[in-house]
Amino acid sequence: MNSKNLRILVPLLSLLSALAVSSLIIALAGRDPLMIFQKMLHATLGTSYGFGQVIFRMTTLVLVGLAVAIPFQVRLFNIGAEGQLLMGAFAAAMTGAMLPATLPSLLAISLCTLSAMTAGACWALLAGVLKVRFGVNEVIATIMLNFIAQGITGYLLTWHFAIPSTVHTAKITDNSIIPTFDSATGWLTNSPANLSSLVTVGVALLLWILIFRSRFGYEMRAAGLQPEAARYGGINAKMHTLTSMGIGGAMAGLGAANIVLGYKHYYESGMTGGTGFTGIAVALLAGAHPLWLLLSAFFFGCLEYGGLTVNAWIPKDIFMIIEALTILLVISFSALGKRLQ
Amino acid sequence: MGIAVRLSGVSKTFGSFAANSNISLSIEEGTIHALVGENGAGKSTLTKIIYGMHQPTSGEVVIQGKAVRFASPRDAIEAGIGMVHQHFMLVPELSVAENIILGHEHTWLFGSLPLKYAKALILKNSEAYGLAVNPDALVASLSIGEQQRVEILKLLFRKASIMIFDEPTAVLTPSETERLFATLRSLRDKGKTVILITHKLDEVLAVADTVSVMRKGEIVGTVPASSVTKPELARMMVGRSVLLRVINPPASPGETILNINRLRFCTPQSEERLRGLTLHIRAGEIYGIAGVEGNGQNELLQTLWGLAPEGSVISGEATLKGQSIIGKKPAKIALMGVSHTPENRLRHAVILEYTIAENLLFGRHREAAFHKGIGFNSRTIQRFTAEMISDFDIRCTSPERQPLRALSGGNQQKVVLARELNRPGISLLILAQPARGVDIGAIETIHKKIIDARNNGMAILLVSSELEEIIALSTRIGCLYKGSIRHEFSQEEVALKREAEHEFEKEIGLHIT
Ligand SMILES: Nc1ncnc2c1ncn2[C@@H]1O[C@H](COP(=O)(O)OP(=O)(O)OP(=O)(O)O)[C@@H](O)[C@H]1O
Numbered sequence: 025m026n027s028k029n030l031r032i033l034v035p036l037l038s039l040l041s042a043l044a045v046s047s048l049i050i051a052l053a054g055r056d057p058l059m060i061f062q063k064m065l066h067a068t069l070g071t072s073y074g075f076g077q078v079i080f081r082m083t084t085l086v087l088v089g090l091a092v093a094i095p096f097q098v099r100l101f102n103i104g105a106e107g108q109l110l111m112g113a114f115a116a117a118m119t120g121a122m123l124p125a126t127l128p129s130l131l132a133i134s135l136c137t138l139s140a141m142t143a144g145a146c147w148a149l150l151a152g153v154l155k156v157r158f159g160v161n162e163v164i165a166t167i168m169l170n171f172i173a174q175g176i177t178g179y180l181l182t183w184h185f186a187i188p189s190t191v192h193t194a195k196i197t198d199n200s201i202i203p204t205f206d207s208a209t210g211w212l213t214n215s216p217a218n219l220s221s222l223v224t225v226g227v228a229l230l231l232w233i234l235i236f237r238s239r240f241g242y243e244m245r246a247a248g249l250q251p252e253a254a255r256y257g258g259i260n261a262k263m264h265t266l267t268s269m270g271i272g273g274a275m276a277g278l279g280a281a282n283i284v285l286g287y288k289h290y291y292e293s294g295m296t297g298g299t300g301f302t303g304i305a306v307a308l309l310a311g312a313h314p315l316w317l318l319l320s321a322f323f324f325g326c327l328e329y330g331g332l333t334v335n336a337w338i339p340k341d342i343f344m345i346i347e348a349l350t351i352l353l354v355i356s357f358s359a360l361g362k363r364l365q
Numbered sequence: 366m367g368i369a370v371r372l373s374g375v376s377k378t379f380g381s382f383a384a385n386s387n388i389s390l391s392i393e394e395g396t397i398h399a400l401v402g403e404n405g406a407g408k409s410t411l412t413k414i415i416y417g418m419h420q421p422t423s424g425e426v427v428i429q430g431k432a433v434r435f436a437s438p439r440d441a442i443e444a445g446i447g448m449v450h451q452h453f454m455l456v457p458e459l460s461v462a463e464n465i466i467l468g469h470e471h472t473w474l475f476g477s478l479p480l481k482y483a484k485a486l487i488l489k490n491s492e493a494y495g496l497a498v499n500p501d502a503l504v505a506s507l508s509i510g511e512q513q514r515v516e517i518l519k520l521l522f523r524k525a526s527i528m529i530f531d532e533p534t535a536v537l538t539p540s541e542t543e544r545l546f547a548t549l550r551s552l553r554d555k556g557k558t559v560i561l562i563t564h565k566l567d568e569v570l571a572v573a574d575t576v577s578v579m580r581k582g583e584i585v586g587t588v589p590a591s592s593v594t595k596p597e598l599a600r601m602m603v604g605r606s607v608l609l610r611v612i613n614p615p616a617s618p619g620e621t622i623l624n625i626n627r628l629r630f631c632t633p634q635s636e637e638r639l640r641g642l643t644l645h646i647r648a649g650e651i652y653g654i655a656g657v658e659g660n661g662q663n664e665l666l667q668t669l670w671g672l673a674p675e676g677s678v679i680s681g682e683a684t685l686k687g688q689s690i691i692g693k694k695p696a697k698i699a700l701m702g703v704s705h706t707p708e709n710r711l712r713h714a715v716i717l718e719y720t721i722a723e724n725l726l727f728g729r730h731r732e733a734a735f736h737k738g739i740g741f742n743s744r745t746i747q748r749f750t751a752e753m754i755s756d757f758d759i760r761c762t763s764p765e766r767q768p769l770r771a772l773s774g775g776n777q778q779k780v781v782l783a784r785e786l787n788r789p790g791i792s793l794l795i796l797a798q799p800a801r802g803v804d805i806g807a808i809e810t811i812h813k814k815i816i817d818a819r820n821n822g823m824a825i826l827l828v829s830s831e832l833e834e835i836i837a838l839s840t841r842i843g844c845l846y847k848g849s850i851r852h853e854f855s856q857e858e859v860a861l862k863r864e865a866e867h868e869f870e871k872e873i874g875l876h877i878t
């Protein structure tokens with residue numbers, strides 16, 4: 025089989041098998057899978073609120089997916105999107121709460137977003153620097169940095185910034201709130217989907233150009249594919265390790281901005297809910313391709329929100345199993361696909 | 366004697382391209398059967414079919430009288446077929462004996478490996494076939510020639526009776542080649558069948574019993590090796606007479622371009638690899654370095670291209686037009702006007718997943734002529750690619766879509782040479798094994814281009830394990846031995862001695878061993 029067909033077939037197969045396994049589990053839990061899927065479909069794509077929810081989740085997932093996919097072009101496995109997301113979220117909330125209320129909205133939003141991206145990028149760069157300077161494996165470094173990020177944000181929240189008797193920080197100023205589609209245009213009624221979704225599509229497109237159409241990307245992919253040859257070709261592989269990690273972290277930070285500035289308007293403990301890890305599956309399903317990522321994030325967005333809507337029939341725990349199994353299947357199939365190639 | 370391998374009507378297509386078409390061939394048991402042909406003629410593809418790595422699109426493969434359809438090399442090994450690849454498949458961290466039994470342990474999970482039995486068998490086989498190698502040595506510590514012997518021992522351990530060698534001599538020194546041939550002969554005398562792919566026609570005549578010539582995916586003739594001459598074979602391959610030695614008009618060198626003065630190189634393991642190497646190369650001359658591999662060639666090349674491993678200590682002088690090269694990075698050195706074709710092209714000179722067009726750009730992608738905006742100018746690149754492909758006769762179907770991986774070995778080499786010989790504004794060209802793996806027709810073209818480059822005033826450093834190539838091309842020759850130039854032949858000497866090539870080869874041989 026040629027590799028092009030394989031690239032389409034493998035994700036498709038993994039989705040189909042995930043569907044089959046989920047049906048089985050739902051049936052075992054004593055429900056009719058067809059009914060459940062119908063309900064999910066209706067709740068996600070059938071109503072404008074539900075669709076807005078999917079778009080909102082998809083946006084974060086695209087961004088954390090990019091956080092994994094960009095370093096992956098240099099064959100770096102960034103497991104740390106979750107930590108980068110946390111740092112970005114905290115930075116966005118802090119900046120948003122401290123800015124003067126008189127600042128023009130565009131400026132305030134930009135400043136908050138920028139601080140989120142910087143925080144995410146710095147956090148990822150730490151792992152990059154450890155790799156370049158001391159040869160520390162990036163998988164281990166990013167996992168550890170996830171724990172540290174959890175610790176830092178948790179400590180800062182509970183000991184310094186939480187509003188008494190809550191688990192969240194002060195609300196950000198009104199001028200740093202990213203408008204929802206609802207407030208801006210009346211679409212997607214009441215849903216958290218906000219204008220950062222548009223920015224995200226643009227960013228994915230830009231990154232696609234950067235990776236596949238620019239000289240920078242040409243060097244970057246070469247450094248990932250054959251590091252030794254890249255050295256002969258005068259390519260600075262260390263620089264690409266750092267920039268790809270930096271860009272990845274910045275994307276996670278942008279994802280945090282979507283949640284904090286577009287929806288929650290403050291930092292709350294546990295608000296990221298492991299989305300950073302789902303990003304790994306999103307990136308793998310899309311073969312780390314920035315444009316396919318949109319599709320794969322949409323799928324996982326549907327799954328995530330759809331799972332919530334059928335809570336009344338299927339316990340949350342069962343749905344957690346289904347989601348995790350789907351991710352596992354995706355990862356296994358993409359590994360298998362590699363071998364077949 | 367029976368027929369070891371019989372192919373009837375075998376075809377193999379990749380997409381719409383026929384790499385092998387309707388091939389019928391019988392290989393007799395107990396013979397050495399050579400396979401020759403131009404780059405891209407389909408030799409590797411054909412042997413990969415026999416070895417089960419490719420499945421034929423149509424046709425029948427019969428091994429020792431039995432029709433077979435291998436799904437993978439595993440089946441072929443089962444059927445008594447073995448293959449020595451050009452890139453060895455050994456685990457450097459394991460010992461020779463461990464490597465040999467790898468995959469054939471025949472033992473329970475926690476049982477001890479049958480090392481003793483294996484070692485005895487290895488010793489027996491090494492003696493019988495002249496494959497001397499210490500079974501306890503780590504593979505990492507072996508020379509290329511020894512590693513090849515381990516590969517052959519591996520096949521013998523698996524009781525292979527049909528052995529395929531894809532360009533085994535490309536990486537060997539002349540004396541190692543002699544040794545390999547002795548082994549091949551003794552294998553044949555013990556009834557094994559040997560299939561040998563090579564581009565060196567002298568070798569075919571020296572060792573093979575039968576030779577088949579391939580052209581454009583077909584077999585154009587099978588003849589006893591004793592009944593043909595080298596020019597005849599060459600004509601069968603290429604379809605025209607080939608100039609077996611390039612015309613090398615006298616050079617008129619100009620100013621000194623590269624000046625190397627008492628260069629010393631200590632590896633991070635503090636082994637001294639270059640000991641006061643001194644040489645200079647002038648514009649418009651080719652300086653050939655003759656020498657057995659491992660006498661400092663690698664370290665010299667690393668120094669000149671800024672790729673010495675971290676921790677090596679370099680002292681002395683290496684200047685390009687007065688500017689020091691030592692300690693500079695490859696990109697910087699390229700910018701100073703240096704071009705380099707590394708010896709190991711697959712590892713160092715190309716990105717296998719990139720297309721042919723993208724590879725023709727690799728390392729030169731910083732040249733402004735190819736740029737447009739933040740990306741590349743596809744129109745310019747298309748024109749450049751087409752020009753390179755026709756100039757160097759690179760055999761491919763669609764350069765903008767085909768990954769380099771899909772090219773035959775020799776054509777990959779042509780891509781690298783096309784790219785490096787044409788760098789604009791260069792004054793020094795460093796060529797390591799430029800003709801490795803290319804067919805004789807292409808060697809003719811490549812050698813002509815190298816002489817052209819020289820005539821255009823380039824200084825050229827040529828490192829090659831082929832004395833023939835060194836003698837044919839060089840203006841001056843330096844004999845490298847244990848890290849320094851032990852003897853240098855002047856321009857007059859080389860011009861004179863080139864006429865009696867055999868004697869000259871022998872004389873050089875004395876200076877490098
Ligand atoms: N996987 C592949 N996909 C597409 N084309 C291929 C593939 N493998 C080989 N080819 C094509 O088949 C032809 C024959 O290739 P092959 O490697 O058999 O040549 P060869 O005779 O061994 O040449 P060389 O002397 O250069 O090694 C080439 O034109 C090559 O481009």
Ligand SMILES: [Mg+2]
Pocket residue numbers: 408409410773774775
């Ligand atoms: Mg070949």
